[in-house]
Structure formats: C-alpha cells, structure tokens
Amino acid sequence: xxxxxxxxxxxxxxxxxxxxxxxxxxxxxxxxxxxxxxxxxxxxxxxxxxxxxxxxxxxxxxxxxxxxxxxxxxxxxxxxxxxxxxxxxxxxxxxxxxxxxxxxxxxxxxxxxxxxxxxxxxxxxxxxxxxxxxxxxxxxxxxxxxxxxxxxxxxxxxxxxxxxxxxxxxxx
Ligand code: GNR
Ligand code: NI
Numbered sequence: 001x002x003x004x005x006x007x008x009x010x011x012x013x014x015x016x017x018x019x020x021x022x023x024x025x026x027x028x029x030x031x032x033x034x035x036x037x038x039x040x041x042x043x044x045x046x047x048x049x050x051x052x053x054x055x056x057x058x059x060x061x062x063x064x065x066x067x068x069x070x071x072x073x074x075x076x077x078x079x080x081x082x083x084x085x086x087x088x089x090x091x092x093x094x095x096x097x098x099x100x101x102x103x104x105x106x107x108x109x110x111x112x113x114x115x116x117x118x119x120x121x122x123x124x125x126x127x128x129x130x131x132x133x134x135x136x137x138x139x140x141x142x143x144x145x146x147x148x149x150x151x152x153x154x155x156x157x158x159x160x161x162x163x164x165x166x167x168x169x170x171x172x
Contacts, residue, residue, distance in 0.1 A: 001037040004052040006095050008166065010159050014096055015143040018048070018055045021076050024119030028058070032074050032117060035060045040070075044095045046133045048140030051096050059137040063129055076115035080138055083107035090132045092146045100158050104149045106135050 007014055021028060031054055039047040039060055049058040059075040089103040109127040112134055116122050126134050136146055147155045 001033045003041045004034050004038045006038065006042065006047075006051050007053055009097050009145060009147070009162055011096075013053055013055075014050060014140070014145065016050060016055045017143050018050050018057045018141040020057050021115070024076055024115055024117075028056075028076070029117065031056070032058060032060060036062070036072050036074075039095075042095050045129075046137045047095065048137045050140055050143075057141050059134070059141070061130070061133055061137065063133065074117040075112065075134070075137075076119070078112050078114040078134065078138060078141075080135065081111040081113060084109040084127075090129070092132070092136060094136070094146050096140075097145060097147055097158065097162065100147070100161075102146070102150055102154065104132075104136075104146050106132055110135065 031049060035047050035049060035052060035058065038052055039045075039062070045063050046059065046061040049056045057077050059078055060072060061075070062070055062072045064071040084107045086108050087105050088108040089105050091101050092104045093101045109125070109131050112124045112126055114122055114124075139145065139148075147158050150158075
C-alpha cells in the first residue's frame with residue numbers, strides 16, 4: 001500500500017467526471033488500498049479516487065473514531081436512491097479544500113447501491129454523517145466540490161485563498 005498525493009483545488013482534474021469501473025479486480029483493489037492508506041494518513045473520513053488523480057467511480061469511507069477499530073467501507077460504482085425529503089445542515093470539510101469548513105445542506109438519509117471490495121452488489125441505508133459523507137464523495141465523482149454548494153462569493157473567496165496558499169508554498 002502507498003500514500004498518494006491528494007489533489008488540491010483549483011486543480012482542474014478535480015472537475016473531471018469519473019468513469020464507471022468495468023471490473024473489480026486486483027488492480028482496482030490496489031487502488032482502493034492506496035486510497036484507504038492515503039485517507040488514514042491525511043487524516044480524513046472519506047476519499048474519492050479522483051482526489052488522488054484516478055478518474056474512476058470509487059469511494060472509500062471510514063467513520064470509526066480514533067479509539068475504535070477501523071471500519072473501512074469501499075464503494076464501487078455507487079448510486080444514490082430514495083434521498084429523504086428532509087434535508088439538514090452539516091459542517092463539511094474536504095481534503096482537496098484544506099482548512100475550510102462550511103455548512104452544506106443535503107438530504108439527511110439515502111439508499112446507496114454499489115459494488116463492494118469483492119465486486120459483490122450491495123445496498124445500504126445511510127443516515128446522518130454517513131449519508132452526508134457518501135453524498136460529498138458522490139459529488140467528487142461528478143467533479144463537484146462542497147464549496148460549489150456555497151454562495152459564489154464564499155466559493156470564490158476560498159478558491160482565491162487556496163491559490164494564494166499554493167503560490168506561497170511553491171515559493172518556499
Ligand atoms: O475528511 C472529511 N471530512 C468530512 C466532514 C464532513 C463532511 C464530509 C467530509 S469528507 C472529508 C474527506 C474528503 O474530502 N472526502 O472527499
Ligand atoms: Ni472531499
């Protein structure tokens with residue numbers, strides 16, 4: 001397993017629409033293992049493949065707390081069904097938008113259909129943080145970032161600061 005570099009906005013690759021996985025094989029499992037290790041190292045609770053530059057519809061999530069055993073979940077070709085009519089606000093962050101946290105409104109529950117690490121079809125009823133995280137990761141598969149749910153003023157302000165941070169880091 002290897003920790004890969006996480007792309008930071010406004011990297012144009014984060015705007016790509018990821019492609020469906022054709023086969024869950026060992027090559028894909030290596031990517032999923034690297035995604036998990038990269039997410040744990042960050043640390044974060046979710047990661048989409050495009051965040052390490054791989055435009056495939058693959059997500060890893062682990063919501064376990066530090067004092068709990070790891071509970072990694074792998075979602076290949078995930079689809080959201082039956083989003084709840086009820087929506088709620090959750091303060092989101094993103095490893096590709098480091099150090100910014102803002103409330104985003106999303107359905108509070110949904111069903112997810114996907115292929116697991118072995119390639120078996122699964123269905124999961126998600127609510128709360130899991131539902132939020134899955135929807136945040138699904139957005140990445142469409143080239144959408146959580147800041148796209150904010151006002152243009154807030155989004156542009158964050159993107160401008162991110163560009164400046166990267167300019168300063170490059171000059172170091
Ligand atoms: O680590 C992460 N935390 C988080 C908090 C609230 C809502 C979504 C997330 S996902 C984020 C990791 C990430 O960027 N995944 O794409
Ligand atoms: Ni993210």
